[in-house]
Amino acid sequence: MSNNIILQVEDLHTAFFTRKAVIRAVxxxxxxxxxxxxxxxxxxxxxxxxxxxLSLMRLLPEPSGRIIGGKIxxxxxxxxxxxxxxxxxxxxxxxxxxxxxxxxxxxxxYTIGDQISESxxxxxxxPDDMVEKEVxxxxxxxxxxxxxxxxxDYPFQLSGGMRQRxxxxxxxxxxPRLLIADEPTTALDATIQxxxxxxxxxxxxxxxxxxxxxxxxxxxxxxxxxxxAVMYAGxxxxxxxxxxxxxxxxxxxxxxxxxxxxxxxxxxxxxxxSIEGQPPSMAxxxxxxxFAPRCTVVQDICRKQEPPEVKVGDEHSVSCWRVN
Amino acid sequence: xxxFIIIRLLQTIVALLGISLLIFLLVRATGxxxxxMRNPSSSEADIINLKAQFGFDKPYPEQYWLFxxxxxxxxLGKSILRGKPVTDMILQAAPNSIRLxxxxxxxxxxxxxxxxxxxxxxxxxxLDNVVKFLAVLGQALPGFWxxxxxxxxxxxxxxxxxxxxxxxxxxxxxxxxxxxxxxxPGMMRLVRSSMLDVLDSEYIKLARIKGLPERVVIWxxxxxxxxxAPLTVAGMLFANIITGAVILENVFAWPGLGKMSVDSMxxxxxxxxxxxxxxxxxxxxxxxxxxxxxxxxxxxQIRYQNT
Amino acid sequence: xxxxxxxxxxxxxxxxxxxxxxxxxxFLIPVAVLSLLVLTAIFAPWLAPYPPTQxxxxxxxxxxxxxxxxxxxxxxxxxxxGRDILSRVIFGARVSLSVSLLVILITASVGTLxxxxxxxxxxxxxxxxxxxxxxxxxxxxxxxxxxxxxxxGPSFGTVVLALSLFGWAGYARLVRGESLRLRQADFVSxxxxxxxxxxRIMTRHIFPNVIxxxxxISTLQIGMVILAESALSYLGAGIPPTTPSWGxxxxxxxxxxxxxxxxSFFPGVAIGLVVLSGNFLGDWLRDKLDPRLRQL
Numbered sequence: 051m052s053n054n055i056i057l058q059v060e061d062l063h064t065a066f067f068t069r070k071a072v073i074r075a076v077x078x079x080x081x082x083x084x085x086x087x088x089x090x091x092x093x094x095x096x097x098x099x100x101x102x103x104l105s106l107m108r109l110l111p112e113p114s115g116r117i118i119g120g121k122i123x124x125x126x127x128x129x130x131x132x133x134x135x136x137x138x139x140x141x142x143x144x145x146x147x148x149x150x151x152x153x154x155x156x157x158x159x160y161t162i163g164d165q166i167s168e169s170x171x172x173x174x175x176x177p178d179d180m181v182e183k184e185v186x187x188x189x190x191x192x193x194x195x196x197x198x199x200x201x202x203d204y205p206f207q208l209s210g211g212m213r214q215r216x217x218x219x220x221x222x223x224x225x226p227r228l229l230i231a232d233e234p235t236t237a238l239d240a241t242i243q244x245x246x247x248x249x250x251x252x253x254x255x256x257x258x259x260x261x262x263x264x265x266x267x268x269x270x271x272x273x274x275x276x277x278x279a280v281m282y283a284g285x286x287x288x289x290x291x292x293x294x295x296x297x298x299x300x301x302x303x304x305x306x307x308x309x310x311x312x313x314x315x316x317x318x319x320x321x322x323x324s325i326e327g328q329p330p331s332m333a334x335x336x337x338x339x340x341f342a343p344r345c346t347v348v349q350d351i352c353r354k355q356e357p358p359e360v361k362v363g364d365e366h367s368v369s370c371w372r373v374n
Numbered sequence: 375x376x377x378f379i380i381i382r383l384l385q386t387i388v389a390l391l392g393i394s395l396l397i398f399l400l401v402r403a404t405g406x407x408x409x410x411m412r413n414p415s416s417s418e419a420d421i422i423n424l425k426a427q428f429g430f431d432k433p434y435p436e437q438y439w440l441f442x443x444x445x446x447x448x449x450l451g452k453s454i455l456r457g458k459p460v461t462d463m464i465l466q467a468a469p470n471s472i473r474l475x476x477x478x479x480x481x482x483x484x485x486x487x488x489x490x491x492x493x494x495x496x497x498x499x500x501l502d503n504v505v506k507f508l509a510v511l512g513q514a515l516p517g518f519w520x521x522x523x524x525x526x527x528x529x530x531x532x533x534x535x536x537x538x539x540x541x542x543x544x545x546x547x548x549x550x551x552x553x554x555x556x557x558x559p560g561m562m563r564l565v566r567s568s569m570l571d572v573l574d575s576e577y578i579k580l581a582r583i584k585g586l587p588e589r590v591v592i593w594x595x596x597x598x599x600x601x602x603a604p605l606t607v608a609g610m611l612f613a614n615i616i617t618g619a620v621i622l623e624n625v626f627a628w629p630g631l632g633k634m635s636v637d638s639m640x641x642x643x644x645x646x647x648x649x650x651x652x653x654x655x656x657x658x659x660x661x662x663x664x665x666x667x668x669x670x671x672x673x674x675q676i677r678y679q680n681t
Numbered sequence: 682x683x684x685x686x687x688x689x690x691x692x693x694x695x696x697x698x699x700x701x702x703x704x705x706x707x708f709l710i711p712v713a714v715l716s717l718l719v720l721t722a723i724f725a726p727w728l729a730p731y732p733p734t735q736x737x738x739x740x741x742x743x744x745x746x747x748x749x750x751x752x753x754x755x756x757x758x759x760x761x762x763g764r765d766i767l768s769r770v771i772f773g774a775r776v777s778l779s780v781s782l783l784v785i786l787i788t789a790s791v792g793t794l795x796x797x798x799x800x801x802x803x804x805x806x807x808x809x810x811x812x813x814x815x816x817x818x819x820x821x822x823x824x825x826x827x828x829x830x831x832x833x834g835p836s837f838g839t840v841v842l843a844l845s846l847f848g849w850a851g852y853a854r855l856v857r858g859e860s861l862r863l864r865q866a867d868f869v870s871x872x873x874x875x876x877x878x879x880x881r882i883m884t885r886h887i888f889p890n891v892i893x894x895x896x897x898i899s900t901l902q903i904g905m906v907i908l909a910e911s912a913l914s915y916l917g918a919g920i921p922p923t924t925p926s927w928g929x930x931x932x933x934x935x936x937x938x939x940x941x942x943x944x945s946f947f948p949g950v951a952i953g954l955v956v957l958s959g960n961f962l963g964d965w966l967r968d969k970l971d972p973r974l975r976q977l
Contacts, residue, residue, distance in 0.1 A: 385812060389812070389816050392813075393816070393820075397828065400825075400828060400829065400832060401828070401832055403832060403833070510957070510960065510961075511953075511957075513904070513956075513960060514904060514953050514956040514957035514960060515949070515952070515953040515956075516908055516911050516912065516915075516928070516931070516949060516952050516953070516956075517912070518911075518912060518915045518928075518931060518932075519931050519945065519948075519949030519952065519953070520949075522931065522934070522935055522938055522945045522949075523942075523945070523946070523949070525938055526938050526939075526942050526945075530938060530939045530942075609815065609818065609819030610818055610819050612819060613818075613819050613820060613821040613822075614821075616821040616823070616824065617821045617822075617823045617912070620821075620823050620824070620827075620916070621823075621912055621915065621916065624915075624916060625935065635824065635827050636827065636916050636917070636918070638831070639827040639828075639830050639831050639916075639917070639918055640917055642831050643831075644828075644831045644832065647824075647827050647828050647831050648828060650824065651824045651825065651827070651828050654821060654824055655820070655824075658816070658819055658820055658821070659816065661819070662815065662816065662819055
């Protein structure tokens with residue numbers, strides 16, 4: 051892991067403009083990713099973590115979704131300012147993404163080989179015989195057994211875990227520098243999950259790719275990520291190195307999330323906590339701190355004013371009135 | 375795949391037997407079809423003669439056997455009105471129908487696919503609204519009425535297109551155009567909604583993540599999946615072409631099977647109507663068989679399952 | 682407040698939410714047109730200015746009253762026999778309405794029965810019934826109608842029979858799909874565990890749950906049946922000529938299109954308007970009752 055920052059997101063705002071309302075799904079989010087590093091973005095479903103990922107790819111559902119503010123600086127260029135053509139050159143080649151459900155994210159009517167070689171041809175401009183080699187090496191990188199035979203398989207002929215590896219192979223086929231993995235293991239069985247994560251750690255070692263790992267599961271974070279950003283209702287409430295956040299979470303939401311994960315190093319009589327209540331509707335946010343209605347240590351000010359972001363340690367900042 | 379085709383083929387044969395039996399029984403539903411053929415002046419002896427000639431004096435199972443034997447040998451009986459074999463009459467009129475139907479089918483399908491896809495891709499744009507409007511209107515206005523009105527506009531009012539005849543390319547414009555438009559709304563609507571579903575799918579998102587140009591995303595990744603749904607109703611589409619052709623051939627006095635069947639219906643020349651109905655029934659079943667096979671080809675899951 | 686936040690706030694403020702319509706025109710207009718159809722059909726003798734079959738040789742091919750040379754006595758003009766087109770359009774509503782109601786009643790009942798049996802029983806019976814359904818769906822009813830017209834002669838009954846013979850298939854397919862889904866539902870399993878008979882489950886548990894889609898499809902079917910009926914009448918395989926029907930009226934004008942377009946024009950507009958209303962109402966009902974059916 052170097053100190054070389056490849057992605058810097060600054061004050062990103064993304065909103066959905068629907069007939070009835072404007073939903074500000076991502077509301078001023080900032081973070082960065084280093085080469086060869088994994089940043090976890092953690093939060094409950096609907097907190098804006100997937101929308102953040104799609105914003106980085108500039109693939110928000112059209113025409114309702116739009117980036118309405120902020121910068122996404124990748125390799126010195128602000129992706130928000132690129133036109134469609136320019137942005138496309140980044141997708142798949144420089145930045146790639148793995149979607150959640152392997153059962154639906156491969157095109158059912160084309161073979162695995164076809165779907166991987168498509169990116170290779172597009173971005174690397176290789177002659178046909180070289181393309182196949184590249185495709186096979188991508189399948190090898192994802193440790194897919196007998197890659198030569200898999201080329202002519204259709205997605206439905208593979209298991210879920212194998213399909214997700216194929217999706218990984220597509221993502222890695224053009225040696226991207228940044229990979230956004232949106233809950234890639236959620237749809238998989240527990241044993242296959244662990245394999246998949248080990249696989250990606252290995253791939254990261256080999257390729258030095260920077261990874262943004264979007265998940266709702268702090269257990270996965272502990273395993274995979276160097277740093278974590280915790281999202282709640284469209285905002286990042288706490289960001290810190292993984293080792294720090296598990297030992298000393300500063301935001302009550304982070305603490306609650308960590309408490310809801312079963313851990314081996316805790317005694318049996320420690321109860322797992324769940325967080326009371328529901329996240330707020332993004333169309334109708336409470337004033338003040340967005341977590342206030344569910345917070346167990348809420349104060350008066352929390353309901354009135356949004357807490358500012360405070361730096362509390364090395365690469366560790368929190369937005370909570372309790373910290374001040 | 376082979377097993378799958380054989381099973382479907384057998385089912386088709388059974389269905390064909392079923393339909394022929396249905397038609398056979400329908401024709402005899404009123405008792406004796408000879409009563410339909412007799413003119414007031416014919417004597418009792420004439421009728422017995424006719425009955426013997428057409429084999430109606432035999433018991434039903436034997437009649438059905440003869441009927442089926444005839445069909446297998448391409449013998450659909452004789453026209454009462456003209457005394458000519460029905461098969462010959464059909465062979466004479468069929469090319470006109472095929473020319474009309476096929477041209478309209480190709481034009482209609484290509485237009486419908488194109489408009490359906492573009493409407494889905496540019497959802498809620500002016501183009502989408504035009505497509506939706508056309509679909510709604512096209513499904514509500516009767517085809518024969520639109521055809522007559524187009525004659526009024528193009529032949530009577532503007533004098534730019536002929537309303538009758540089959541001599542030159544200009545004669546084709548109105549019948550083909552009307553038939554194509556008759557097929558358009560349903561297909562267009564189907565392609566549009568199926569395309570919208572596909573565009574919403576994860577694999578389209580993945581295709582975009584790969585950085586593929588929109589052109590490839592739409593016409594390669596989305597279209598092939600989007601066409602699977604309309605393919606399942608291709609059998610109904612064929613029925614639509616037949617319906618449209620019967621109606622429009624009559625509006626434009628087009629000398630095809632559709633006009634022949636209606637003319638024969640009015641003249642109560644039942645062997646001709648029966649022959650055409652049988653032929654179309656067989657065609658319908660063939661088309662359904664073909665659709666099943668094509669479907670299996672397009673969707674690899676089916677292709678592999680049945681090998 | 683940061684610059685980017687301000688920028689974002691400004692964009693959100695600039696977005697104008699679309700006004701949502703308070704009156705549901707896409708419901709009210711179709712209902713109005715269809716009610717008008719029913720009323721017209723019932724009160725035709727009182728509404729029509731002339732008996733529909735009254736001919737007048739002196740008033741043949743009179744243009745509509747609002748046109749040059751029009752006779753104020755004939756609002757929509759007259760046909761080749763001098764019959765009043767408005768009166769015939771009014772009486773034509775009777776044919777369209779009665780045929781469509783009867784056909785829908787028959788096809789919906791038969792189709793529902795077959796669909797529930799196929800979906801609930803499953804297995805071989807289902808496979809056979811659905812194969813028959815598929816073939817019926819793809820069979821052009823118009824040909825059977827022509828055949829029946831030859832055998833039985835064109836009549837009201839022939840039309841209804843011809844349109845019903847294959848028309849049940851659409852219902853059967855829909856109901857079968859729903860029953861198949863419902864068969865897995867917990868309340869059906871529950872009923873089976875407590876020992877309800879198949880008959881009871883089909884009538885008490887499955888049938889009530891397919892009523893909504895049935896209503897939607899039946900409404901959408903109004904237009905289809907009226908179109909099919911008018912086509913048969915146009916071809917001369919429908920209601921015999923003495924009864925005025927819209928399709929036959931369009932046909933009457935076919936050979937006089939160069940001198941009297943109004944003979945064909947107005948009955949066609951009547952068909953279009955009614956079918957359009959049926960389709961709109963069906964779409965509206967579908968969105969309200971059963972949005973899952975959008976695919977149809």
